[in-house]
Amino acid sequence: MLVSPRADGQRVQFDRDLLPQPVFHPYPGLVDFYWDAWQRVWARARESGNATTGGDGAFMALAYKYAPASLPAAAALDGAYAAEVEGAGAGRAGNPLPLEWVEEELFRFTADRARLRALLDDGRLSRRAFAGADAPAGDATVAGELVARQALSALSVSRLAGVIDRREVARAYQKRHRDLKAMMNKVYWDGTEGFYLDPAGDAAGSARARMISAYWAMLAEIPSAAQGRRMAAVAMDTSAFREEFPRVTAGGGFPGFAAGGVDEGHDDGRALAAYIAIKALERYGHLREAEELAYDLLLYRYAGFVNGDAPGEEDGLSALVPVALFIENVLGFHRVDANARVVEWRRARGGLYGIKNLSFGEVITDIVGDDHAIQVETNEPFTLIVNGKTHVVRRGSNTFR
Numbered sequence: 001m002l003v004s005p006r007a008d009g010q011r012v013q014f015d016r017d018l019l020p021q022p023v024f025h026p027y028p029g030l031v032d033f034y035w036d037a038w039q040r041v042w043a044r045a046r047e048s049g050n051a052t053t054g055g056d057g058a059f060m061a062l063a064y065k066y067a068p069a070s071l072p073a074a075a076a077l078d079g080a081y082a083a084e085v086e087g088a089g090a091g092r093a094g095n096p097l098p099l100e101w102v103e104e105e106l107f108r109f110t111a112d113r114a115r116l117r118a119l120l121d122d123g124r125l126s127r128r129a130f131a132g133a134d135a136p137a138g139d140a141t142v143a144g145e146l147v148a149r150q151a152l153s154a155l156s157v158s159r160l161a162g163v164i165d166r167r168e169v170a171r172a173y174q175k176r177h178r179d180l181k182a183m184m185n186k187v188y189w190d191g192t193e194g195f196y197l198d199p200a201g202d203a204a205g206s207a208r209a210r211m212i213s214a215y216w217a218m219l220a221e222i223p224s225a226a227q228g229r230r231m232a233a234v235a236m237d238t239s240a241f242r243e244e245f246p247r248v249t250a251g252g253g254f255p256g257f258a259a260g261g262v263d264e265g266h267d268d269g270r271a272l273a274a275y276i277a278i279k280a281l282e283r284y285g286h287l288r289e290a291e292e293l294a295y296d297l298l299l300y301r302y303a304g305f306v307n308g309d310a311p312g313e314e315d316g317l318s319a320l321v322p323v324a325l326f327i328e329n330v331l332g333f334h335r336v337d338a339n340a341r342v343v344e345w346r347r348a349r350g351g352l353y354g355i356k357n358l359s360f361g362e363v364i365t366d367i368v369g370d371d372h373a374i375q376v377e378t379n380e381p382f383t384l385i386v387n388g389k390t391h392v393v394r395r396g397s398n399t400f401r
Contacts, residue, residue, distance in 0.1 A: 014042045018070040021356040022331055023368050026349060030326060033302045037322035038063075041071075057083070058102045059317040062324060065109045067359065073106055074115060081124045098149055100125060100156035101219075107160060111338035111361045116164050126157055126169065144188045144196055148216035151180035155220055163339065181222045188214070189223075194230030210234070212241050212273045218280035228284040235277055236289050244274040245293055246300040271297070275320045282334050287346045294329035297321055327355065333367075336360050341382040343367065347374075348387075365393070374400045 019038060022031050041063050044056075057080035064073035080099055103125060107116065119125035158173035188196040196214035217223065218231055234240050238247045274297055281290040301321050328334050331353060335344035338361030347369060354368030365378040374391075376384060376398040384391045384400075391400045 014039060017357065019067050020327060020358045022326065023352065023354050023356060024331065025352040029306070030298060030302055030322075030330070033298075033305050033322045034326055036305065037319045041319050041323070056080075056317070058099055059320065061102050061106055063319045065106045066323070066327070068106070068110050069359070073110075074112075077102060077106070098152055098156075100153040100160070104156040104160055107163070107339070108335075108337050109360045113164050116160050120161060120164070120166060120169060125160065126173075144184065144198060144211060145213035145216055147180055147184050147188075148213070148220050148222065151177050151184065151222055152216060152220035154180065177220075181220075184217055184222045188217070189227065194227070195234055196231075210240070212244050212277065215273075215277035215280040219276055219283060221283065223284075225284070228286070232281055232284070232286040232289050235281060235293065241273075241277075244270045244277070246296055248296040248299045271301070271321055272317060275325065278325060278329060282329065287329075287332075287334060288348070290334075291329050291332065291346065291348055294321075294325040298326055298330055331355055333358070335385075338363070341380075342385065343382060344385045346387060372401065376400070 016035070016038075022034055024031050041060070044060065057076040057078075060076040061073045061080075064071040064076055068074070077099060084099075103116075103119065106112075116125070154173045154176040158170045158177060161167075161169040161173065184196065187199060190197045190208065193208075193210070195210050196217055197208040198211050199208060214231070215235075218228060223231060235245070274293065278290045278294050278297075281287075281293070298321055305322075332346035332348055333343060333355060334346055335342065336358070337343075341361065341363065343358070343360075343365075345367065350371050352368065352370040354366070354374075356366040356368065358365050358367065361380075363378060363380045363382050365376060365382070367374065367376050367384065369375065369386075374384075374386060376391075376393050378393055378395060378398070381395055382393050384393050386400070391398070
């Protein structure tokens with residue numbers, strides 16, 4: 001039996017009752033893939049205890065957020081902060097890590113204001129968002145991804161500071177975000193291509209090239225709505241970013257998929273790039289596009305799981321597709337907000353599916369629907385928004401048609 005550390009340091013055996021339980025009758029095998037990923041994450045937590053550091057800590061926290069009472073989400077992030085202080089925080093995603101954004105994602109599930117106050121008081125949450133990306137506009141040595149990540153950090157700090165009424169801090173980081181947004185749009189946006197391009201050109205220096213990392217800018221809310229629509233169109237172009245987006249259902253094909261396996265080229269780094277792009281599309285309201293790309297990627301990685309050759313180690317990064325994208329974009333629970341007590345569900349397909357034992361803040365709920373009705377069980381009231389329609393969920397059993 002797998003055992004993992006709890007946030008309070010106690011050891012907890014692997015138990016599905018501690019985790020969200022997906023229901024997906026259209027494709028039950030994806031549920032098996034989900035549980036396999038959780039066992040891997042649990043094993044990683046068991047091995048590392050509360051010492052998970054660097055990039056791994058940030059990505060583990062993105063998985064741990066679904067069970068913060070049983071898994072050390074905050075401790076994983078604390079380890080990532082400590083690793084940066086020690087100069088070891090580059091991780092597999094590069095440096096800087098988007099820890100402020102991960103804190104924002106964790107807060108959506110915990111609504112832990114005390115942690116936000118502590119992080120702002122001791123400087124952990126704010127010191128990184130003002131670092132780097134200060135080269136003059138037009139300097140091609142400034143990586144667009146770095147500018148975008150710094151903007152995302154500033155945006156998250158401004159929002160988290162606002163939650164706990166730190167108005168001066170919020171205003172300072174709003175300005176930081178505006179400045180980085182202006183830099184990104186001036187230096188990297190190409191109106192003809194409708195995309196952020198590298199001013200230094202491709203690896204051979206022969207042309208300005210599209211960057212999959214440009215979706216960090218979209219996640220940081222740098223593009224306008226019109227720019228975002230153009231970036232969404234690029235993402236849905238089956239000829240674009242084929243290494244990151246294996247277009248299984250769109251007929252685009254992908255090396256290795258026809259043979260039932262995952263091409264070695266689709267490593268966790270490419271999965272991360274696809275994950276960020278999907279989260280960016282989601283943030284701009286392109287939910288259909290996010291769902292389509294997530295479903296294709298999930299099916300692709302599932303093929304490798306079935307054949308025993310799925311890449312990825314036992315860490316949070318390898319769980320982003322079978323856990324996070326499955327819940328948030330394929331099942332469609334794209335917004336969970338413990339602070340506002342709101343769940344938004346894009347129910348886009350027929351059949352019986354949903355999620356049980358979803359926990360956020362003080363709420364524990366089952367939300368499952370078929371073609372006729374949605375059944376909700378909950379211990380605490382909250383608001384459920386399904387395809388734009390708002391439902392008031394009361395304690396106990398609820399049925400919505």
